Structure formats: C-alpha cells, structure tokens
Amino acid sequence: MTGVHAQPGGARVLRGVDLRVPAGERVALIGPSGAGKTTLLRVIAGLETPAAGSVRAGERLLDGLAPHRRPIAMVFQEPRLMPHLDAAENVAFGLRAKRVGRAERRTRAAALLAEVGLDGLGRRRVGGLSGGERQRVALARALCAEPALLLMDEPLASVDPDRRESLRALIVGLQRARGITTVVVTHDRDEAAEMGERIAVMIEGRIVQCSSPEELLLAPTSPVVARFMGLRNIVSGPVREGTLACAAGSVPASGPDGDARVVVRPEGLVPDPDGTLTLEVREATLLGSALRLRLEGAGLALEARAPVGTAHPPVGERVRFRVDPGAVWRFPEGEGPGPGLPAGAAAEAAASQ
Amino acid sequence: MRRLPAGVRTWLALVPAGVVVLIWLAAMFTAVRSSLGVSRLRGWSQASTDAYGALLDDPLFWEALWFTLRITVVSTVIAAVLAVALAAALRRRGPVLRALAAVPVPVPHLVAAVLGVLWLGPGGLADRLLGGMPLDLVRDPAGWGVILVYVYKEAPFLMLVVLAAWGPAVAAREEAAATLGLGPLRRLGLVVWPAIRPALLTGSAVVAAFAIGAFEVPLVIGPTAPETLSEYALQAGRGATLDGRALSYAALVVMSALTVVVGALAALGLRRRDA
Numbered sequence: 001m002t003g004v005h006a007q008p009g010g011a012r013v014l015r016g017v018d019l020r021v022p023a024g025e026r027v028a029l030i031g032p033s034g035a036g037k038t039t040l041l042r043v044i045a046g047l048e049t050p051a052a053g054s055v056r057a058g059e060r061l062l063d064g065l066a067p068h069r070r071p072i073a074m075v076f077q078e079p080r081l082m083p084h085l086d087a088a089e090n091v092a093f094g095l096r097a098k099r100v101g102r103a104e105r106r107t108r109a110a111a112l113l114a115e116v117g118l119d120g121l122g123r124r125r126v127g128g129l130s131g132g133e134r135q136r137v138a139l140a141r142a143l144c145a146e147p148a149l150l151l152m153d154e155p156l157a158s159v160d161p162d163r164r165e166s167l168r169a170l171i172v173g174l175q176r177a178r179g180i181t182t183v184v185v186t187h188d189r190d191e192a193a194e195m196g197e198r199i200a201v202m203i204e205g206r207i208v209q210c211s212s213p214e215e216l217l218l219a220p221t222s223p224v225v226a227r228f229m230g231l232r233n234i235v236s237g238p239v240r241e242g243t244l245a246c247a248a249g250s251v252p253a254s255g256p257d258g259d260a261r262v263v264v265r266p267e268g269l270v271p272d273p274d275g276t277l278t279l280e281v282r283e284a285t286l287l288g289s290a291l292r293l294r295l296e297g298a299g300l301a302l303e304a305r306a307p308v309g310t311a312h313p314p315v316g317e318r319v320r321f322r323v324d325p326g327a328v329w330r331f332p333e334g335e336g337p338g339p340g341l342p343a344g345a346a347a348e349a350a351a352s353q
Numbered sequence: 354m355r356r357l358p359a360g361v362r363t364w365l366a367l368v369p370a371g372v373v374v375l376i377w378l379a380a381m382f383t384a385v386r387s388s389l390g391v392s393r394l395r396g397w398s399q400a401s402t403d404a405y406g407a408l409l410d411d412p413l414f415w416e417a418l419w420f421t422l423r424i425t426v427v428s429t430v431i432a433a434v435l436a437v438a439l440a441a442a443l444r445r446r447g448p449v450l451r452a453l454a455a456v457p458v459p460v461p462h463l464v465a466a467v468l469g470v471l472w473l474g475p476g477g478l479a480d481r482l483l484g485g486m487p488l489d490l491v492r493d494p495a496g497w498g499v500i501l502v503y504v505y506k507e508a509p510f511l512m513l514v515v516l517a518a519w520g521p522a523v524a525a526r527e528e529a530a531a532t533l534g535l536g537p538l539r540r541l542g543l544v545v546w547p548a549i550r551p552a553l554l555t556g557s558a559v560v561a562a563f564a565i566g567a568f569e570v571p572l573v574i575g576p577t578a579p580e581t582l583s584e585y586a587l588q589a590g591r592g593a594t595l596d597g598r599a600l601s602y603a604a605l606v607v608m609s610a611l612t613v614v615v616g617a618l619a620a621l622g623l624r625r626r627d628a
Contacts (some may be wrong), residue, residue, distance in 0.1 A: 045532050067531035080529035084547040094533030096543060138529075145533045 004053030006043050013039045014050070015205035024179040028196025030186055032228070036205040037185040041151045044183070045074045057148055068097065073147035077157045079138035081126040087113065087137050088122030094145035112140040116170060132163040143174065152184040156191065168194060189229060201225050219329055226263045233264040233302045247298030249277040252325040261331045268327020269304035271313055275320035281313050295321070381609060388602035404599035414604065417585040424496045424581065425564040428503035433557050435504065436511030437549070444519055451516070457509045466573035469502040491574055498574040507560045511553065518552035519545060551623055558619035562612040582608050
C-alpha cells in the first residue's frame, strides 16, 4: 500500500501509510492505542475507504473493490461468529459464497477444526465454546476461505492469558505451514516479536519503521521507535572523537563528530568505579527475570538491568557506571522524534505502553 | 433485607404475565358463555351452539372472514417487507431520520384512518396533487385503503423492532462475512435475516393480531361490503335480540381463535429457528 490516508468519522487516522508485505511473509503491526492499526487493516480489507493512496495485492489494484471481492480474510479482535450455526458451519461459512455443498463444507470444516485443535467439536453451538475456542473457530473460518492475505486484528485480545501462548504458537505454525501472507496487529511488543518476521511500528497514523525484531531492538531509526520498543535510555550531546559528552559524564558513540542522540540498552549500564557516567540510584526493583535500577543524574533518567542475584549499589548512592560500547546505538542523523510528529509524540507513545 | 428463595422469585416474576393471561381468559370465558346463549335469564342448561351454526350458515360471515384474513395477511407482509427495507436504509443514519420515519407509530389508528380519507378520498390531497387519482381507495371493495392505512401505521413500528435487532453485533458479523467473500444479498440472507427474524416474526404476529381485531380503520375507510369480522360482530351485537348478541360473541370468539392461531404460528416459527 502506498500513501494511504484515511479519516473514518472525520478524524485523520492514517496519514500517508506506505507498507509492503512480500508474499508469504508474516508482519506484525505494532503501535500505541489510537495509532491507526485497526483502521489500516480495515482499509486493506476494504471495510474502510481511504481518502487517498492505493492498495494492491500483487499486481492487482484493490482500490474501489468491495470487501467480498478482495482475496483477503480477516480475523477480528472478537470472533464475530454466527450464533445460529454450529462450529463446523461457522468454519465453512466462507464456502457458502462459493456455493460449496453441505457435505463438502462439513468435510473441509472438520479437517480445519482438527488443525486448530478442536477436533470433534463441529456440532457444538458456538455459544457453548470458550473465548479461546471461539477464536480458534474464527481462525479456521478465515483459513477455510483460502485467502491470499490474512489480516488479524489483535487475535489474542479476547483470549485468557494462559491460553494465549498456545494460540500464538498455533497461528505462527499454521502461517508457516500454509505460507499465507499475514499482517497481524498487536499492541504487545513481545507478542509482535514472536509473531512477526518483520515488525512495522505505527505511530500517529504513520509507519515509522518496518524491520526485523532484532533490527528494531538493536538499531531503531528514531527515539520514538526506541522508546516504543521499551528503550528509554536516550542521551543527547556533542560527539567528539567517539565520545558523547553529557552533564552526567560521557557515553561512547561511534560516527562522525557533531551533535548526536544515542540509545543505551539497559544491560549495557554496569556499576564500575572507573565508569564514565555518574548517576544516583533512585530505585532497585527485582522483576521476574532481571534486577532493574532506576538512575538519575544531571537531568538524565536512565534504567539499568542486571541478572537476578547481582549485587547492586544501595538506593540513594551516587555511583559511577561503565557504558558498554556494544549496547549503544547512535540514531541516524536528521532523525527527529519521527517524520512530522509533534515533539511530545515520543513521550506519549512510550507512555501508552 | 432477606432475599426471597429463587423459586419464589421466579413465580413472582411471572405474576404480571399471569395477570394478563387471567384477564384474557376471564374475557374469553364470558365471550364463550355469551356465544352459547347463557345469560342471567338463560342458564347453562339452555346453552346451545345455535349461534355458531347461524354463523357458519351466514354467507356474510364467510365474506367477512376471508376479507379480514386477506387484509391482515397482505398488510402484514407488505409492512414487514417495507420495515426491513426502511431499517436497511436507516440503520446507519442519525436519530433524526429514524425519528421522522417513526412518526406514524404514536398516531392513533382512528386518526390515521381519517388522514387516509383526507388524502385518498375524492377531492382529497392526493387527488389534487396528482390531478386525479388512478384508483378509488376509500370504500374500495378490495380493501386497499384499509391495507394502506395499516401499512402506514405498522411498517414504522416493525422498522423500530427490526432496528433494535439489527444492532452493532450484527453489523460486525456482516463485516466478517464480507471479508469471507459474501456479497450484500448473501449477507442479508445468511447473517442479517437469522438475527432479525425472531423480532420481525414476533412484531408481525402482534401487527396481524391487531389487524384481525381492529374495527376503526375498516369503519372509517373500508367498504360497506364486505365487512371485516370486527364490523360483522359489531353489527350483529347492535340488534336488540339475544340471538344477535350470541352471534356477535360467536364472531368475537372466532376472531380470538384466529389471533391464537397467529400467535401459535409465530411461536412455531421461533421454535423452528431454535431447533
């Protein structure tokens, strides 16, 4: 899709979205609430008319095409099953559009129900299924339509947390086995990393970066993306001979001399008497898998992480920290908070997480 | 405060419905008794089915029965179809348009019938606007004037019933069906119809039952002959004789039986859906 603008209900939601999903790939679309993720899927599916821009499936232009004429199926946040039909008839619902006979519909539905782990539940009324089972039926229903593109709008949102993991694995497994081009929306970073071969970050109606999960975490293109991905240690200042100077000390920074902004991954900040940053320990919290230190100094608010069990300086003490050069990423020059985004967007995006 | 046991609460919840049924049963008992010729002067020992025999022998009764059934079925079907079309057109519109479409709902049937005469009668508003009416709808022996007034009154009522059932959840399922390749007509048949069918069926049964029993519209705009069943009963009851009174009540009992049949058919239709 190129240059897509959309304003459902009058509000500008999409502001020039460009996104290319190669055939067979699985892309996770991530962004804060209100970023326009669902609207983007609805535009692709034809449920929303864009104000500008165009959408293609391969060489086929989809603009102006009604939803039922597009080679696209969609799984919504809530399953949207037909309450008057049993699970098998729900799965085979799309086959009615192709005038497939009842016997054939039930055979294909039974096979798909088995694939999604609901073997033998074909005759159940959907009202008697759990949230997770209903979403599996919705997934099987979308697959039954054999779409060229599968859109999924937060498919795990209505599923119990303890069943999300298995459904997530099922979605990824089925996509791999069938090679269906898939775009899945989520607002959870970890879920995006697990479900997407690439992750597209959407902020305020634009896709600000689309990369592999590794690239997104190791080399975010802007502070907005870094903050959204949970990397909040952003330091700015002049760089001279590979060192960035700031009020709290200095940080190693590769690249040419001049003003720069870098992001320091939390595991790269290590207490060391010979360190170059002096910061006060404001809080030490034992999380499930790591020890988190909140640090402040000279207007900087940073975060360090260490393995559980690591000895840490006492809270309230000013300590020197070493910065591991491998944990520092310098943002490309000219990258502001994001293309055309207001100054507060980065903070808002991070806050919404 | 102590909560009442669940069983007691269930029975208490049924009290309003029970009162309505009791009132109907008491009225029906009185009507059946009167149709059998039982009164203060003539006890149960003199009860007879003569009035029903006279009813079945009277060609005017059969004319009234078929005329009533025809008006009821035709007006209810047209109103139901129109209601679905109106709901489809207005469901994404604002409350103002919906309210305008629902204006006829609170208008009394008698007023609607008088409006019908003012519009459709010779020299009426439609006559003047069109420069001559192609059909004479007032006192029309085929009853189209009556049907038109019923459609004007009941289509907006049924539209409201359909709109209440055709809510956002159905719209969401329509979207899902669209992304599965179902076009608008198939979505109407496979997604919308199963959702609105129970409401439309119940609403249509109410409308049909009303049309069977109402007399004000046929009296104002309907033909002198044939009469509807209600007009027939009214005329029969106006006589001073006890036989006329029994005949009138017998016709009323037949009308009540028809409404019960309509209700049973609607219930059967609803059960078939649930099966």
